[in-house]
Amino acid sequence: xxxxxxxLRVRDLAVDYRVPGGAPLRAVDGVSFTVxxxxxxxxxxxxxxxxxxxxxxxMMLRRPTGGRIEFDGQDLARLPARQLRRLRPQLQMIFQxxxxxxxxxxxxxxxxxxxxxxxxxxxxxxxxxDDALSAVGLDPEAVGHRRPTELSGGQCQRVALARxxxxxxxxxxxxxxxxxxxxxxxxxxxxxxxxxxRRHRLSLLFIAHDLAVVKQVSDRVGVMYLGRICELAPxxxxxxxxxxxxxxxxxxxxxxxxxxxxxxxxxxPGSIAVPGTVPTPGTASTPGEPPSPLRPPxxxxxxxxxxxxxxxCAEETPPLHPVxxxxxxxxxxxxxx
Amino acid sequence: xxxxxxTILGPPSGLxxxxxxxxxxxxxxxxAAGPLHAVDRVSFTLAAGxxxxxxxxxxxxxxxxxxxxxxxxxxxxxxxxxxxxxxxxLLTASARDLRExxxxxxxxxxxxxxxxxxPVTRIGRQLAETLRxxxxxxxxxxxxxxVELLRxxxxxxxxxxxxxxxxxxxxxxxxxxCIALAVACGPRVLLADEPTTALDVTVQRQILDLLADLRAAxxxGMLLITHDLAVVAGRTERxxxxxxxQVVETGPTTEVIRAARHPYTAALLASVPRLExxxxxxxxxxxxxxxxxxxxxxxxxxAPRCPRARARCRQEDPVLADxxxxxGAVPGRDREHAVACFHPVxxxxxxxxxxxxxxxx
Ligand SMILES: Nc1ncnc2c1ncn2[C@@H]1O[C@H](COP(=O)(O)OP(=O)(O)OP(=O)(O)O)[C@@H](O)[C@H]1O
Ligand SMILES: Nc1ncnc2c1ncn2[C@@H]1O[C@H](COP(=O)(O)OP(=O)(O)OP(=O)(O)O)[C@@H](O)[C@H]1O
Ligand code: SF4
Ligand code: SF4
Ligand SMILES: [Mg+2]
Ligand SMILES: [Mg+2]
Numbered sequence: 001x002x003x004x005x006x007x008l009r010v011r012d013l014a015v016d017y018r019v020p021g022g023a024p025l026r027a028v029d030g031v032s033f034t035v036x037x038x039x040x041x042x043x044x045x046x047x048x049x050x051x052x053x054x055x056x057x058x059m060m061l062r063r064p065t066g067g068r069i070e071f072d073g074q075d076l077a078r079l080p081a082r083q084l085r086r087l088r089p090q091l092q093m094i095f096q097x098x099x100x101x102x103x104x105x106x107x108x109x110x111x112x113x114x115x116x117x118x119x120x121x122x123x124x125x126x127x128x129x130d131d132a133l134s135a136v137g138l139d140p141e142a143v144g145h146r147r148p149t150e151l152s153g154g155q156c157q158r159v160a161l162a163r164x165x166x167x168x169x170x171x172x173x174x175x176x177x178x179x180x181x182x183x184x185x186x187x188x189x190x191x192x193x194x195x196x197x198r199r200h201r202l203s204l205l206f207i208a209h210d211l212a213v214v215k216q217v218s219d220r221v222g223v224m225y226l227g228r229i230c231e232l233a234p235x236x237x238x239x240x241x242x243x244x245x246x247x248x249x250x251x252x253x254x255x256x257x258x259x260x261x262x263x264x265x266x267x268x269p270g271s272i273a274v275p276g277t278v279p280t281p282g283t284a285s286t287p288g289e290p291p292s293p294l295r296p297p298x299x300x301x302x303x304x305x306x307x308x309x310x311x312x313c314a315e316e317t318p319p320l321h322p323v324x325x326x327x328x329x330x331x332x333x334x335x336x337x
Numbered sequence: 338x339x340x341x342x343x344t345i346l347g348p349p350s351g352l353x354x355x356x357x358x359x360x361x362x363x364x365x366x367x368x369a370a371g372p373l374h375a376v377d378r379v380s381f382t383l384a385a386g387x388x389x390x391x392x393x394x395x396x397x398x399x400x401x402x403x404x405x406x407x408x409x410x411x412x413x414x415x416x417x418x419x420x421x422x423x424x425x426x427l428l429t430a431s432a433r434d435l436r437e438x439x440x441x442x443x444x445x446x447x448x449x450x451x452x453x454x455x456p457v458t459r460i461g462r463q464l465a466e467t468l469r470x471x472x473x474x475x476x477x478x479x480x481x482x483x484v485e486l487l488r489x490x491x492x493x494x495x496x497x498x499x500x501x502x503x504x505x506x507x508x509x510x511x512x513x514x515c516i517a518l519a520v521a522c523g524p525r526v527l528l529a530d531e532p533t534t535a536l537d538v539t540v541q542r543q544i545l546d547l548l549a550d551l552r553a554a555x556x557x558g559m560l561l562i563t564h565d566l567a568v569v570a571g572r573t574e575r576x577x578x579x580x581x582x583q584v585v586e587t588g589p590t591t592e593v594i595r596a597a598r599h600p601y602t603a604a605l606l607a608s609v610p611r612l613e614x615x616x617x618x619x620x621x622x623x624x625x626x627x628x629x630x631x632x633x634x635x636x637x638x639x640a641p642r643c644p645r646a647r648a649r650c651r652q653e654d655p656v657l658a659d660x661x662x663x664x665g666a667v668p669g670r671d672r673e674h675a676v677a678c679f680h681p682v683x684x685x686x687x688x689x690x691x692x693x694x695x696x697x698x
Contacts (some may be wrong), residue, residue: 183394183608250538254567257606257611
């Protein structure tokens, strides 16, 4: 991968939160990934695993505790405020709750112009605002003068996207952009994101907990667990042949529209016999919740719920390492490929 | 029989007397623009041990249906029809009878967990009080059982968590506490309104397994409301598809999903991203805006968004009927596949769905 293909390179990102009494909570712990130009990188994982914290750090909405965030070759965490401000328009974000991320007292047109005002873009803005609204399938005449309370959830999410697009960004971070929407509205917004990415050659960092939604839009997908990435691979490959036990468990728990009987492919013939474990991929049980990020397990953080765990898993942290080109796994005993 | 999504619990054959019989129920709410038909002539039955799913877009009346069945429609609402349970009509029962029936027989998991929990009482205590008052347990037994229930719904460290106030829990945990409260006294009917929407897939699976266990063990009947079609697919025997307050399609869940006949059902199914589809597959969408029925309406409510609509659709109301009968003249008998549409999509299963998806796009 040449450097010019890479738009965003995150290295060893750490994000801490101060919590009452004692050590800080490390919500993101050594996360590394890249986003290429024109690519969508999906991030999935259970509630509280650090997806939003990662997103906020990438957006520099919160200074990371450690690590580097290289955007177009520049480390955002070390950039002087003035230069960071100049870069800002290129980095945009949309959020889960479309209604509450828009100012209810302003009109749609004023909301879309917010970024232009903040970055002192020369007036007039009307044309830019109208174009952005049209690009997301809204009629500027019909909705430009309305307020968010007069719009549906799907329409609000379109406005949020228009507000991001008007600044001609290179990267749009989408934090659960469709989780609050109805399936049919969700489909419209997902199609819109795909069209927009293609048309504007955008890169997307797309965060969601719905595995099917993430697969739908992503070129590559990273799976997070308790502040770390445990698997990162091209979408098709990750879903077809997960190598990390946690990814397998997540996929197994997804309810299917048309349930299929378990197939031989899942039974993984020729799996490496691991003494002392029951290698039953496909039935990996994940009882209970992820452990508290305040007291994460030693070694591999998934070991308390992993049916392949052995002594080594408690002693050594498995690093994220490539198992094939472009497919990285953080596990001492990955599932057979 | 509780091994995840392969769980199949058919209703006992020979159609036993239903536990709950909902007949022609309507709920109308006054609005500035006129009466809103939030629930419009809905009928269904629920047998012991059976699970019936309810799907439909936001605002289609799913929650209002459940609240009406519980006798908990908003005070301003006008309700008609009947809801028969254990010899009572829940719509006309006195407040006292209703309390008794609800206490022992019908329980609900509310969509918004905040409304079901008392913010100033520790969750263990709320559970224990319910168990004491309705389940007749003594103080000590109630406390132990409360902790046990919290464990059952997957709350880690339940003895300690029992001492938490609702605001000290995550949204997903609160939702599980609500489920524990609802099943605490072994209801015969559970109305579960989006019980797993705030939960991660692994926890969702645990909860759905738990509800399946309760059905198998105690014959609890369940109405499962969700916007997640995949959840009803694996967990219910029959399905109601609602649109603008009405049931537009009903039948055995697998049949409705494999061979949807109503254009709306077909469109809904086609808009779901599927794990087995390759990345970047374009999703089908339903054009137009969600509908609500206000005032007098004429014709099919889906007509403005329906690719198959013709003149008749805008003039006459389609009624639920067996899709195989010619001219839709045979009223749909309960439990059979029935659709309210003059021009249902072909009965060829997946192909029909895709055909409609194509057109809707
Ligand atoms: N402002 C904060 N102060 C203290 N702890 C926080 C704060 N924000 C997040 N956390 C904690 O950091 C961890 C990661 O949270 P984050 O919001 O990044 O997770 P997430 O993956 O986005 O979860 P979700 O899917 O629920 O949105 C969690 O344990 C959370 O409780
Ligand atoms: N308390 C209320 N007063 C007046 N109208 C209401 C009230 N609650 C709901 N409605 C209206 O009744 C209709 C049906 O709402 P309902 O909550 O049953 O929808 P739903 O199918 O459960 O949607 P969702 O999937 O968003 O939960 C909607 O048009 C809604 O706006
Ligand atoms: S490192 Fe060990 S505990 Fe962690 S996922 Fe791999 S096998 Fe399981
Ligand atoms: S009755 Fe007509 S408008 Fe309504 S769903 Fe059927 S074809 Fe479409
Ligand atoms: Mg988040
Ligand atoms: Mg509802």
